[in-house]
Amino acid sequence: MEAYRAIDRTREALSARMTGGLSPTALALALFDWSIHLASAPGKRLELLDKAARKSASLSNYLHAASFQTDAPLCIEPLPGDYRFKGEAWDKQPYAFYAQAFLLNQQWWHNVTRGVPGVTPHHEDVVAFVARQVLDMFSPSNNPFSNPDVIEKTLATGGGNFLAGFRNWIEDASRLASSRPPVGAEEFVAGRDVAVTPGKVVFRNHLIELIQYSPTTETVLAEPVLIVPAWIMKYYILDLSPGNSLVRYLVGKGHTVFAISWRNPGAEDRDLTLDDYRRMGVMAALDTIAAILPDRKIHATGYCLGGTLLSIAAAALARAGDERLATLTLFAAQTDFTEPGELALFIDPSQLHFLESMMWNRGYLSADQMAGAFQLLKSNDLVWSRLVRDYLMGERTPMNDLMAWNADSTRMPYKMHAEYLQRLYLDNELAAGRFMVDGRPAALENIRVPMFVVGTERDHVAPWRSVYKIHQLADADVTFVLTSGGHNAGIVSEPGHRGRRYRMATKEASGICLGPDEWLTAAATRNGSWWEAWQSWLSSHSGNDRVSPPGIGALDRGLPALADAPGSYVFQK
Template identity: 40%
Template sequence: MEGSRAGESGNDGNHTSHDPFHVKDPHRLAINFAYMLEEIGKVAGAWARARERGDTGTPIAGPLNDLLATLAKIVEYWRADQNRATEAQTRLISACLDIWTNSIRQMNGEFDENEPPQLETSRADRRFSDPDWERHPFFRFLKQIYLAAVRWAEQMVDEADNVDGELREKARFYVRQVMDAVSPSNFLLTNPVVVRETLQSNGENLIRGMRMFAEDLAAGNGALRLRQTDYSKFRLGENIATTPGKVVARSELAEIIQYEPATDTVYRRPLLVIPPWINKYYVLDLSPERSFVRWAVDQGHTVFMLSWVNPDERHAHLGWEDYASQGIGFALDTVQERTGETEINVVGYCIGGTLLAACLAAMAQEGDRRVATATFMASQVDFTHAGDLKHFVTEEQIALLEAAMQAKGYLDGTTMATVFNVLRARDLLWPYVVNNYLLGKDPPPFDLLYWNSDSTRMTPANHIYYLRTFYLENALAQGRATLRGRTLSLADVKIPVYTVSAADDHISPARSVFVGAKLFGGPVTHVMGGSGHIAGIINPPAANKYGFRTAPLDAATFEEWRESATFTQGSWWLHWNDWLVAQDGDRVPARHLDPDGSYLADAPGTYVLVRG
């Protein structure tokens, strides 16, 4: 019975049709559908067993409730006036009837030069790239109906007069999520690629897909751990995170890695990098040709990396103050001790930059001048325009998270991974659902997606403080945040600052980074790179991709700054390095790691190896 599953397609018998939607072997297709149902039973079993154990992850019901409440306010506007509601319904029905009429004409070989043009997606939208979405009448009809519904739903939000700007932006986000979820490209019978594969393989793709689905549910303990790449192709320290170095210090929260120099002389000021503790530091040390760390070492910098612990219940009590002292404070002490230098260049990425900004404001009051320059990569300090993630941060959701985290001692990594995937569901969720579970194909190896899947846990004390203080209260920007008993003001940070945003960043939006850059009290160089939160930052010069924009920070609005900015092709890394060297380009003999020295571990260290 097992031998007749995937891998035995049978033959076509007497069928000679070249129609890709022709059923080759109805008998084999029926049998494989039965096997698929058996695999679905295993999926249900994996889901049920996790709930019997009570191991169902952290609840994220808040966003669902907020979605319903938000869209209800849009519906309320249209239902309040019967004429308005009728007009809206007529608009959608009319568009669908036009599409139906045009489809019938095209099926009969009739073409009207005056008929309205077909709705199209952007070039970046790959969902409908297969030729059968256009050449096959049924799938072309589905696509047009779907795109008409999307346009109509977006118009309903944009034309609702009873909502403020913030609610409208949230409604746009939720509508986009819902419409992306119901796209015909996501379903077995409405995606021509899946239908062709199912018929040509006699359903073996669905058996493989459901088997992968069950495996991914089991791997996530009842929550779907969607595989986005082939994990077996990567080994930390072997083909990813390979820049040579040693762990030279370790605290309860962080390991400090010092990298071996690649030049005979190095810049006097060492370079300390503070990554986010959501995911792991090696996004900055991916495969050698994409590694920011390796590139910085090659430019002559003595690079130190902070690698955060992947916390568990033992770390539940560690909060914002601990991350500042045992993280950044500990790292600065280590760099000073290792190099003897009292002036250090520091880079903060994403939330690591937010923590760095708070530390710098406290250090300015304390008279601690060790940080000579600060670079903020896609880091927010003003959360007024905090992007789509803000829609998930409500009092209701924070209360749910806090209760679950206190009971467990940490936020499991699957929860945050799911949230980030949902934020960009069209790119990070639905394509893999189709590829993995409907087409039954393993995703190809990709270092960035391997890192993206290597999720981390978070401590209750730190995560809840961060969500409330920054996303809900925006306390740092408003001068109300505290650290080490001091009320913080970013205007006290008067050292040279370099801020870089990414044009399409959905986590730290370019507008948000621009507004925050204006809060620092010293000279600020502001740059906007291309692409998104990761690709816009991890943009090695050799790739010559995206480009970046530069302009003085004196523009009143982000739009004015963007219009006045000068565009340069290529990576912003070169521009940043020139800026950094201009602050102090003095060089000293390379600081080599003693091969016989006593170190805690080889890079990439031990904390980074703990899976979430």
């Protein structure tokens, strides 16, 4: 029987190489569902004809008005966050007309793919997403003959921008073919330019290295901080350059900080499970910290997938009566996956079977396969704007430490990732109280320690309204922060960063739980970095007395310093 299944998996793994990891069956099902329902809905088709006529008339009126006045009122505005047609050049004709025609066409196709009676919501989302991707390909901003900025650059350089763009393309294609990082990433080397906060690796197993950072203050708060990053990327997003390192900031405020650095798994790790990551990751780190600093509670902090895993571990600890945690902090981490945002477009039974076949064949999900899906979610920012700048304008997108980190990704073991997608995304076991740890449910409502939860306004991976659902799941005091920025830039929000703002409010365990939109209205906007608010919150939930900094590791307990930070796992390719 397994041999028969292997035939199907092999066939799908081969197909994945031609489809970029997207299941053609899932796309076909969505398209068939939408098209057959649209074909059987004459009322919807008449509505679309009516809207097409209205939009055509609106565009004609705009063109007529623009022929006689330079500041003719627009018939449609770009959606929030769409900056493709910003700039004075786009206000001039005929470019303004191109932009208006495209935006009206985009709006009409939104009406075509939405509101068709009888279509499964998931299929509707998939069709709308695919239609948007196709439309974006034909945006006038992506065409060298209809983008005024490209035309101006071409005239100014005599076409030199296209030669420079072609050289950029050749260089990028060469790096992609040889699996090298993008241009400029070599300027940000872990241990030299980023991840430079001093510390030592004090524990290592097959899955993690645990780093203890060196103190910089004469006294420290007694309760240490443990950081559990996502294992989809390298840990040092929270220890980037010295100026925007959260680890360095915490150490400078008198916190003893530990951070997990995850191993980059290979094909030999295909059978690692989600529970292995809990036991060999979170629990091993907690046990090590307890050995180094006995009888001290821990401020546990998790980011993205690391936050979800930490929530599971915290719920299991609460169920077992283990009181090692002082607080629980979650950065852009989901615990309820009923509304996980557009990432759910790539997760349904058909797509999951396709992904499993890909991972079964290789033993892991590679970084490039994941990166493609994330880029499609924000294709205007992550794909098309970059192509226009690099290849049409002939300019290089400046590399920074966050972009270099983003290119330094890791792999996902076959069994663990399949479990994660099935049990959390599809079955939503954690929110439903059905996620089992050691034969008992890890119910989030058992968590009683104070929680600090951060969502970001433009998060395309963990939408803040999804992160907010922790209010309905945990029976604890929850301080929720909504910060400006996206999934990564909103978390890397150091004090002094221009334009940063956030909202913050606390719901006590016995208090009234507001809906996300009610919360948004009630919570006032504050200027500055939420790091400062979090650090004050950590201090308020720590002991009143500061103590002398602890030693690095615990030699008498068999925990010597093994290596300098950032360790060895961060360099695994």
